[in-house]
Amino acid sequence: MTAENRSTLSRLLKWFDTRLGLSYPLLRPVPAYAISPFYWLGALTVVAFIIQGVSGVIMLLYYVPSPGAAFTSTQYIFDRVYYGRFLETVHLYTAYAMIMLAFMHMMRGYFVSVHKKPRELMWIVGMFMGFVTLGFGFTGYLLPWTVVSKSATDVGIGMIDALPPQISSLISFLVVGAGGDATELLRFYDLHVIVLPAVLLVLLTAKMYMLETHGISEPPGSKKDAGQIPIFPDVTIYLLELAAMFGAAMLLVSVIFPLNLPPHYTPELASQWIPQPDWYFLWIYQILKISVFEGLGLPIALGIVTFVFILIFLLPFIDRGSSRSIAQRPIFVTLGLIFIGEIIVLAYWGLKTPGQTIPLEEASLVLGGTAILIGSIVLGAFRFFTGGPKRTSSAKTTTHSLNTFGATAAFVIIVSFGALAIGTSLSSIVQIILNGADLISVTRLIMAMIGLACTIMASLTLLYMLDRRTGRLRTKIAFFERIVRPWT
């Protein structure tokens, strides 16, 4: 090869390389602090997806996606295929683990601000992946064609009709097809085994590419020059270690709690069955069961759930502050914890009250109380332990001298009392609107309002005391001084 040819070839290669990044070191080293399970929750989700894929492909060899044969083929896998029941159990529990890991991955990212510049698109792609993961759960649930799965899926599909006609007809066509059980099952099967895995792989590739470009998000306050660990063999071994432990846990859980196949779906049996979705959709199901959202209120409930999802999607454009530290983002941390708390409360409540309509005042009391309780405790904890984001050196020293336990206990009591007062006020107001004013309702409302006023006053006094002690108080207020003097 002549020098001229070599130069042309190298120029050509360089041209491609500049555009495709071929010589870019793929799988670059990771910082030393990333050797922690919290940094690999996404990777474990992928491991769960791989186990799902392998067990799912084996089950595909026997499964028949038609209403007449879906249940019998599933039963055949359970009873006749060697290790079939075990395989089904592993597939289900790994699906649960995948959803849980994806959720934990999202919430961890939220708290440590991975969504901030330049990783906004990574967050959005991750959210799409989360949706696809939930889609796997929704579509896979129907496939065994049991009375449990079919009844719950019918409730889910029924909700599509509550959406605006243009959207509902499109989703209905995509999910259910022309109508009828056969088309519905086939659509769900196609989505579960072809469309969703393909979409997830595309999104995963995109996310991996962006991860390679931006690297692992560094924890707030970490040093940029932290030691780097090569992907091979160190990080690879660490990942295999985590994957082996995860796989072993799934195997053991599957044999300790083997799956039992619910009865075959028949319309007669379904009419006696209370439909209940799987645990990861229970929180949405519980919102829909609140009395005010039943019937015509359903679009409003769906609108609220959609709004929550939109907020999470657009988080990088909402939480735009420069600080990534948890200690300096009290509002977002509090909102995140309230979100987790509400989801747990709603899911547990949904599990305990299948098919029951939840009165509005009860929902207000429980959900409002949960939000107020968590919010106040977290914000209070921020104030006690960090002294707020703009802490001065003098404040820092006095914060530690506070009787933290006593102040926290006082806050918890005040907040619990406040939650009760708000709940009682709301239920009294609803009672008066629905049944008219009577002596008991009005008295209860007045008492609740007095209680609420006392709670607000007690909270303000406690905050005043704290600011007074930490030296952050600029103006002394005579009214509060009279109250706090005996305590100080």
Next chain:
Amino acid sequence: MDLNKLLVSLLICLQCVSMIFLWTLDATNVVSEVKFAVFLAVDLLSFAMVAYGYRKLRGGQLLSHIWILLGSLGLVVLLFSGLLFP
């Protein structure tokens, strides 16, 4: 002999035993799925422990011998508990 090498050898032996048990399973017997899961779990966990030891030593960090020994003991118990199932 270096204690670290001894512990890793012990874990590899454990992994080999679980592999042998796995091979001896009657794959045409539905009931043996518990044994299969337990033996495979022991295999995976002992691999994870070997990998942990290797990673720690490679990084120049101290390896907790007590934890490795306790973990190995736990795995032996798990392995033999698998034999109790029909």
